[in-house]
Amino acid sequence: MAEETRTGIGSQGNNPGPFLAKVISHLDPTYMGSLEVQLLHEVGNDPGSEGQTSVVKYMSPFMGSTSIDFVGEDETYDNAQKSYGMWMIPPDPGSTVVVFFIEGDPRKGFWIGCVQDENMNFMMPGLAATSYNIDGDEERVPVAEYNKTAITSGHNDSTKNRKAQHPFTKVLSDQGLLKDDIRGITTSSARRETPSMVFGISTPGPIDKKGPKGSIGKSEDEIPGAFVSRLGGTTFVMDDGDDKFTRKTPANEGPPEYASLEQDETDGDPAIPHNELVRIRTRTGHQILMHNSEDLIYIGNASGTTWIELTSNGKIDIFATDSISIRTKADFNFYADRDINFEAKRNVNIKAGVEMQLESGTNYSVIAGTNGKITIGGTMDLNVTGAYKETASRIDMNGPAAAKAVRIKTHNLPDVATPGADMTEMTSIMRRAPTAEPYPQHENLDPTKVTPAKTNRDSGGRTGADATTDMGFAGTKYKEYTTVTDTFSKIQGAEG
DSSP states (O other): OOOBOOOOSGGGTSOOOOEEEEEEEOOOTTSSOOEEEEEOBSSSSOTTSOOOEEEEEEOOSSEEEOOGGGOOSSOSGGGSOOEEEOOOOOOOTTOEEEEEEGGGOTTSEEEEEEEOOTTOOSSTBTOOEESOBTTOSOOOEEBOOOOTTTOSSOOSSGGGSOBOBOTHHHHHHHHTOTTOTTTTOOOOBTTSSSSOOEEEEEOOOSBOTTSOEEEESOGGGOEEEEEOOBOOOOEEEEEEEEEEEEESSOTTTSOOOEEEGGGTOOOSOTTSEEEEEEEEEOTTSOEEEEETTTTEEEEEOTTSSEEEEEOTTSOEEEEESSOOOOOOSSOOOOOOSSOOOOOOSSOOOOOOSSOOOOOOSSOOOOOOSSOOOOOOSSOOOOOOSSOOOOOOSSOTTOOSOOOOOOOOOBEEEEEOOSTTOOOEEEEESOSOOOOSSSOTTOGGGOGGGSSTTTTOTTSSOBSSTTOOOSSOOTTOOHHHHOHHHHHTGGGTTTTO
């Protein structure tokens, strides 16, 4: 349908508006966020005419600067004005905005808000995932908006129109989080429910300089060949949760199983809706997540090579592909009410500049795979209260056979070497060790399997090289152990 336009501001009895207007250019040489717009009108004009254009200034909900009345003559910081406030990138050409003109003066126009393009708000604000995508594999992935030009007779609920996969899908796949409904994909969309419980901001992201081009501006001085697509940007989401799905147990008591109210399941806790969270995530995938439903805080980098998680039951898990370095100018203290475990696949080096003390409350064992040396620069005292035995192939003071040191108990643990890889198995003196994502022992997947009793290094395990696997992870594909995928299968389609 052709758009009709308003003629003249002053000629309409100095009508100040507000008016609807279409953005035709957002290129402002003054860097003040001004827009060139074409005024729209409901009746009365030639539908084929371009209509009146105006330049309107940006009116921010909050913005200010210190007064110029207090600026001194010297060019120091103290005598400079300081600006502050809310700044938003001007909307792209083709967007509809609301404008008004103070006292009907065309030189005093302001744009005060943006009008949504109908049904074009699935991506806002969290870049939600959906199974309604053009790949057709029913796998939930982040998407763009549906193509109105290509889909002329779509689904009655436009939320369920198929959409193109967003490039952020690859980011999540590379991180190992594409199948993780907590740390990876999300349901935080403006179209998830009504009234919406999702709040937030999503930036448009950088201009896609490999994408399609178009012309912007008025016909007589339009700029041809301008890049008109966006790469997607940063999202800040405050999601009050989807109460159609409620967690069956608190996160510190059981796995992430949710009851569906639409399927008349009543065993969920209405105080724990699905996907209640605050998340800040950049275009490339850096994120800070505070998740109420799963009761955790998660911080990860874009490549998936480092992450840290604070869990419901009080664990702090840290994973790094490269080094973890800590330095303090004073003391660095470790204290554990249970065990402190150190393990290195290569060397363990400990050095004291002055004095080193080792103390054991009961037994003390040292094992070297080949040779052992002790070098003392001065004297050495060996004081044994009970019996003292030495055993060797030859010794000048040979006596009864000496007892052998006991090997440290080991455990078989799951290992994901690189983000998104299938799981292998490693042997360690640890009972639990973070891996690259998808990490199969995240506490929220099943807190009953990682309680203090079950992560006790001295429970289970093995002391011989031929001991059998005690956790059974070897060869498992992460589709099989990431229980989140199965748990949220009922959400397929419900999110749109």
